[in-house]
Amino acid sequence: MSHLHIPDGVLPGWLVLAGWIFTALILAFSIYRVRNTELKRKIPLIGIISALMIVCMSIPIIPVAYHINLSVVAGIILGPAVAFISIFIVDLIIAMFGHGGITVVGLNTVVVGAEAFIGFYLFQLFMALMGRDSIMWSSGLAAVISLILSTSILIGVVYVSQINPEVVIGIEEGHPTEDTQEQNIQEIPKELVKGINIKSFARTILILLGIGWILEGIITAFVIKYVSRVRPDLILSEGA
Amino acid sequence: MDVAIIDYYANHGKSFLHKAKAFWKIIFTALIIASIIITNEFYLLLGIYIALVTIAIWTKLPVTKILTIAAYPAIFALIFALASWNGSWLRAGVIMLKALSAALTMVILIVTTPYPDIFNVIRPIVPKIIAEGLFVTYRSVFILLELTDDLIKGLKVRGGITRRKYINNVKNFSSGIGLLLVRGFDFSEKFYGVMNVRGYGGKISSGNTQKSISRDDVIALIIGILIFVVSLGTTIEKSLLEFSFYILVFSIIALIISSIYVQFKS
Known part of the structure; x- marks a missing residue:
């Protein structure tokens, strides 16, 4: 569990819809980027990387939902565009197992896709700075940093979920004053008061996921090292 | 995630949901998930969850296994429930039930429908x-x-x-x-x-491609529509919420009768 899958029904509809639109746009751009690539080569790679992510997610490392997800491995091997397509496929399939909500596949793809995207560019950067012999360090560090950043995106998504877009864009008739807002809040029964305590949420997931980042970083480093030795053509050659 | 077991259940089951076509089951699933999302009423959500457990019993598959697979998001929902804790167990319960019910709906779909059939529906x-x-x-x-x-x-x-x-x-x-x-x-x-x-051109052959609507499709559709109407009705007309406790009692009775019936038949 190096990241958190958002379940159904916890985020507002407008944010869920925004997630789908954002994912659709990135998917369209990714498909446009790979339009000239031969599908005969890309499809088996997408298939095997996506399947590997699903299989690894099904192996609990520590009991209770702790697993690796290999999103950075996907980013390094497939390149950011194809990796995003692969992650969308993974999120769609695992949502059918109840692993992450089906309505929030868009948002989950954005969060996990960001890991692959950031991981790929950080890996390229570290390789350029430290040289090709540092493949283990480059991939491991890229994994840890991209997981930290994707978790920050998740916290950001949850934070944004508390904002009412109608109030932000001023759709409501007249702008509510502090007095009327206070009055409205007092009228709502306590059990129906919405809102996630962002500090508490961030603290909980940062504690839970910290171990996962390190573990995922180490595993990513060894996997990339192994693949670079056995099939170096799978790394750094595709880059779509 | 027991991928192989789920695939086995989907291909070897004999319930009405296994016989229903993937397209109608996806509509059924979409209706139930919409019902879960639009309501914030604890007793109604509990009623929907119990109704889903009843449907899981009707699939004649190992219910405990299905419930275990579908319980996976509980840990994620728990984190959200803890983070939004405002002293009310009902609110935490609503978050947990929403995640668990949606997951159970999806699991019911995949344990009764082979993956290629689902892919064929979404392919276009x-x-x-x-x-x-x-x-x-x-x-x-x-x-x-x-x-x-x-x-x-x-x-x-x-x-x-x-x-x-x-x-x-x-x-x-x-x-x-x-x-x-x-x-x-x-x-x-x-x-x-x-x-x-061998001539693969992107289309996967499926044994369940008949266009006509069968009795099993209609049953699945009616269940989906019924749950959706109840959820939508209580969302639009708040006065109907007083009946949500009766809906819960009805679900529990249906669960008990179904358990006895399926046990007796097998």
């Missing part, structure tokens, strides 16, 4: 690369599951995974994943090549 609305990617991923999962089994056995026999040698274990396990990736890629490339030679 997704780009070719995603449609093909879904199918090749599904096939590759089974290639990898077999390879993973061999790999873990091999690692254990050769001392690759031993007690108290954690760094060594992580190193060997990671190299094993690398090996899986390389071997799996070779298998997948060959498989895709063979499929293309």
Whole structure:
């Protein structure tokens, strides 16, 4: 569990819809980027990387939902565009197992896709700075940093979920004053008061996921090292 | 995630949901998930969850196993419930029930519908690369599951995974994943090549392609519509919420009767 899958029904509809639109746009751009690539080569790679992510997610490392997800491995091997397509496929399939909500596949793809995207560019950067012999360090560090950043995106998504877009864009008739807002809040029964305590949420997931980042970083480093030795053509050659 | 077990259930079940066509079951699933999302009423959500458990019993598959698979998001929902804790158990319960009910709905769909049937329904609305990617991923999962089994056995026999040698274990396990990736890629490339030679053009053949609507499809659809109407009705007309407790009692009675009936029949 190096990241958190958002379940159904916890985020507002407008944010869920925004997630789908954002994912659709990135998917369209990714498909446009790979339009000239031969599908005969890309499809088996997408298939095997996506399947590997699903299989690894099904192996609990520590009991209770702790697993690796290999999103950075996907980013390094497939390149950011194809990796995003692969992650969308993974999120769609695992949502059918109840692993992450089906309505929030868009948002989950954005969060996990960001890991692959950031991981790929950080890996390229570290390789350029430290040289090709540092493949283990480059991939491991890229994994840890991209997981930290994707978790920050998740916290950001949850934070944004508390904002009412109608109030932000001023759709409501007249702008509510502090007095009327206070009055409205007092009228709502306590059990129906919405809102996630962002500090508490961030603290909980940062504690839970910290171990996962390190573990995922180490595993990513060894996997990339192994693949670079056995099939170096799978790394750094595709880059779509 | 027990991918192989789920695939076995989907292909070998004999319930009305197994016989219903994938398209109508996806509509049924969408209606129930919409019902779960639009309501914030604890008793109604509990009623929907119990109704889903009843439907799981009707599939005549191991219910405990299905509920265990569908309980996976509980841990994620718990984090959200704790983070939004305002002293009310009802609110935490609503978050948990929403996640659990949606997951159970999806699991009921996949334990009663083979994956290729689901992919065939969504194929016209997704780009070719995603449609093909879904199918090749599904096939590759089974290639990898077999390879993973061999790999873990091999690692254990050769001392690759031993007690108290954690760094060594992580190193060997990671190299094993690398090996899986390389071997799996070779298998997948060959498989895709063979499929293309045999005339594969992106369409997966499915045994469940009849266009007409059957009795089983209608039953699934009615259940979906019924749950959706109740949820939508209580959302629009708040005064109907006073009946949500009766809906819960009705669900419990249906669950008990269904359990006895299925037990008696089997």
